[in-house]
Amino acid sequence: MINRADLLSAHQIIKGLIHNTPVLTAASINAILEMDLYFKCENLQKVGAFKIRGATHAVFTLSQTEMKFGVATHSSGNHAAALALAARWKKIPAEVVMPISSPRVKVEAVRGYGANITFCEPNQEARESTLNKILEKTGATFIHPYNNEKIIAGQSTAALEMLEKIPNLEYLITPVGGGGLLSGTLLACQYFYPHVRVIGAEPQGADDAFRSLQQNRIIPSISPKTIADGLLTSLGSLTFPIIQQYVDKIITVKETSIIQAMRMVWERMKIIIEPSSAVPMAAVLENRDFFQGKRIGIILSGGNVDLGKLPFNSGD
Amino acid sequence: MINRADLLSAHQIIKGLIHNTPVLTAASINAILEMDLYFKCENLQKVGAFKIRGATHAVFTLSQTEMKFGVATHSSGNHAAALALAARWKKIPAEVVMPISSPRVKVEAVRGYGANITFCEPNQEARESTLNKILEKTGATFIHPYNNEKIIAGQSTAALEMLEKIPNLEYLITPVGGGGLLSGTLLACQYFYPHVRVIGAEPQGADDAFRSLQQNRIIPSISPKTIADGLLTSLGSLTFPIIQQYVDKIITVKETSIIQAMRMVWERMKIIIEPSSAVPMAAVLENRDFFQGKRIGIILSGGNVDLGKLPFNSGD
Numbered sequence A, B: 001m002i003n004r005a006d007l008l009s010a011h012q013i014i015k016g017l018i019h020n021t022p023v024l025t026a027a028s029i030n031a032i033l034e035m036d037l038y039f040k041c042e043n044l045q046k047v048g049a050f051k052i053r054g055a056t057h058a059v060f061t062l063s064q065t066e067m068k069f070g071v072a073t074h075s076s077g078n079h080a081a082a083l084a085l086a087a088r089w090k091k092i093p094a095e096v097v098m099p100i101s102s103p104r105v106k107v108e109a110v111r112g113y114g115a116n117i118t119f120c121e122p123n124q125e126a127r128e129s130t131l132n133k134i135l136e137k138t139g140a141t142f143i144h145p146y147n148n149e150k151i152i153a154g155q156s157t158a159a160l161e162m163l164e165k166i167p168n169l170e171y172l173i174t175p176v177g178g179g180g181l182l183s184g185t186l187l188a189c190q191y192f193y194p195h196v197r198v199i200g201a202e203p204q205g206a207d208d209a210f211r212s213l214q215q216n217r218i219i220p221s222i223s224p225k226t227i228a229d230g231l232l233t234s235l236g237s238l239t240f241p242i243i244q245q246y247v248d249k250i251i252t253v254k255e256t257s258i259i260q261a262m263r264m265v266w267e268r269m270k271i272i273i274e275p276s277s278a279v280p281m282a283a284v285l286e287n288r289d290f291f292q293g294k295r296i297g298i299i300l301s302g303g304n305v306d307l308g309k310l311p312f313n314s315g316d
Helices: A005-016 A029-033 A051-060 A065-070 A078-090 A104-112 A126-138 A151-164 A180-192 A209-215 A238-244 A255-269 A274-288 B002-014 B027-033 B052-059 B063-068 B078-090 B104-110 B122-138 B151-166 B180-194 B208-215 B239-246 B255-269 B275-286
Strands: A036-041 A071-075 A094-099 A116-120 A171-175 A197-203 A249-253 A295-300 B036-041 B071-074 B096-101 B116-120 B172-174 B197-203 B249-253 B295-299
Touching: A005 A051, A005 A151, A005 A180, A029 A036, A029 A255, A036 A151, A051 A078, A051 A151, A065 B002, A065 B063, A071 A078, A071 A126, A078 A104, A094 A104, A094 A126, A104 A116, A104 B052, A116 A126, A126 B027, A151 A171, A151 A180, A151 A274, A151 A295, A180 A197, A180 A238, A197 A209, A197 A274, A197 B052, A209 A238, A249 A274, A249 B036, A274 A295, B002 B052, B002 B180, B027 B036, B027 B255, B036 B151, B052 B078, B052 B151, B063 B208, B071 B078, B071 B122, B078 B096, B096 B104, B096 B122, B104 B116, B116 B122, B151 B172, B151 B180, B151 B295, B172 B180, B172 B275, B180 B197, B180 B239, B197 B275, B208 B239, B208 B249, B249 B275, B255 B275, B275 B295
Parallel strands: A036 A295, A071 A094, A094 A116, A171 A197, A171 A295, A197 A249, B036 B295, B071 B096, B096 B116, B172 B197, B172 B295, B197 B249
Antiparallel strands: none
16 A cells, blocks of 8 residues: 555655656647646656656665665566666666567667666567566566556656646646556545546557456456557556546547647647657547646656657658 | 847846746766756747747837837748747737748748748848838838847847856857857857857858858858758848857858757757757767867757658668
8 A cells, every 4th residue: 555655755765866857838739729738748857758756766665685686677668768777876787678579779778777688579478487587597676667566656756746836737647558657646646636636548549447447357458559659558456446446537549649649749849759648638639628728737758759750741 | 239238128028928948958968978968948938949039029129109010020930930929929910921941830830820921932032022022011110030139139038047047057059040049149148157158050051150250251141051941041240240259169060960969859858959959969969079078058949840851760
C-alpha cells in the first residue's frame, strides 16, 4: 500500500536529480478548442521521459546490499534508459534485456548511460527467460517498468509538481500503458488534490485498460497495434487496483487522432512529443464538447521519437 | 540613437503580452561538447519567434493617428506573423506582402492572425514595389522587419530577460539576417552586461554580415542560398553601425553543420527549432576548441518549420 508519505518521500529523494519540468500553455490551442489546457512537459525531462522519476526512486531506495549487486530490467524503451542513468548516478551496475528489434537509437541511449545490454528475441517469454538468467547470475534486483511500488510513487511526482503550480485543474489526463504513470497520478490527486478528476487515455488498438475496467479483471494486451509504442504493455497487479478504485474513466482514441494531436503540439507548441504522449490530447480532440470551458491538465509523457520516421506527410 | 531607457521602456510595454520564455540547458549536450550552454527559447515565444517582441513594441508605440491607418510590412515569415498578431491585439489593420515562396506554415499563421496578405515575386524589388502600392492606398505605417529603432529595442528584450536569469555568460550568440536581433542583443549587453561578448552566426551561403564587416560597408545579400530561410536578408542602415561598433565577431557556418545542430537540439532537447535558430549552435559545433569550457548563451530565435519538409533522412 502506497501512502501519502511515500509520495512526498519519493519527491524528496529525486527532486535534486530530475528536472521540475515546465508547465506550458498554448494560447492558439486554447482559442481553437475553447478550453484551458496545461501541459506538464515530461518530454523535456532527463532521458526525455517521466520514467526517470520512478527509476531514480527505485534505485536510490535500494538497501546497501542490494546496491552491490546492481539492478536489472527488460525494456525496449524509456524505462531502460532511465534505469541505466539512475544506476550510473549511484555508480551501481545495470543490466538491461532488450529485444533485438529495438530501435538503434534506444539501444545507443541505454549503452551511452553505461548499462550492460543483453539482446533477446522480441517476445515476452524470451524477455523474461533472458532476464531470469541474468538475475540468477548477477544477483541484481529486478526493477519492473511499472508494477513496482517505488516506481509508482516516483511517477506520482510529475502530478505533484504540476498541481503545486496549477492547483485548480478540473481534469488531469495521462496516457495509460502498464499504468505506472496513471496510478501514480491517481494517488497524487487522491491524497493531495481530491477535487481533480483523473482520466486515462489509451489507443483503441491497445485498449486493455479500458477492457480491464469493464470486466473488473486484468485483460492482457494481446497483439496491440498502435503508433503509440510506449503503450503496448498490459496493466499490472499493483497498477490495476489503483486505477480501478480511483480513475474517473478511460478514454480510447483513434490512430488518426493521435497523429493529429501530435502534429498540433509540434506545430503550435514547438515541442517534440512521442506518439504515446499525444494520446491524452487526442482524447481531448475527440471529446471537445465534453471538455469545453474546462481547466484540463495533460502530462506529456515523453519526447523520444526517431526523426527519420515521422508520421507527418509532406503537404498535409 | 537607441539608449538604455529605450530598452527598458520596450520591455515594460511588451512584457505583459509576450512570454518570458524559459532558458533551458541540456546535460547531454554539455557533456559531449564540454561547455556550458544556455538556450533562450524564443521558439516557445508567441508566434513561435522573437519577432513578436519588436512588432509589439512598434505597434504599441504608434500615435493615435497612425493607429487609424494600420500597419504594413513585407516579410517571408515570422515578422509578418508577429506584426499581424500585435495589430490584432491593438485592433488595427495589418497588411503583409509575402513572397510566393514563403513556407506554408508561415503564410497560414499570418492569415490566422487576421492580416491581409498580398503575394509577390520572391525578390527584394517586387517586395518593395508591392508594399509601396499598399502604403499609398491605405496610408498604413510601414514597420520594417529590422531597420527600425522600435523593432531593434523590442528585440533587445530577449537578451535582457536571459541575462537577468543567467548574468555570468561569457558569450552570447545570435543568428544574423537583417541584424535586428543581433543589434538589439548588442545594445542590451553594451548597456547592461558589458562583460558579455556577443557573436553573430551566419550561414556561409548568406554571409553578407561577415563581408559587410570586412569591407566596412553594407554588402547586400545577393542570391543567398541556405536552408536558414530567416537569414536571407541584408543588414540595414540602422543595424549595421551597431553591429560594426559592438560585435565581437561574425562566425559563418556550413549548411551541413546547420542541419547537424538542428538535429542535435531536436533529439536531445525535444524542442522544435527552425534552421535559422540552429545557426548559432552550428557555430559552436564548428568551433568546439574555441568555446570549450566556456559559459555560452544562445538565442533560439524561432520554431516555425514545415513538418512535411524536414531535412532529416531516415536512418541517419
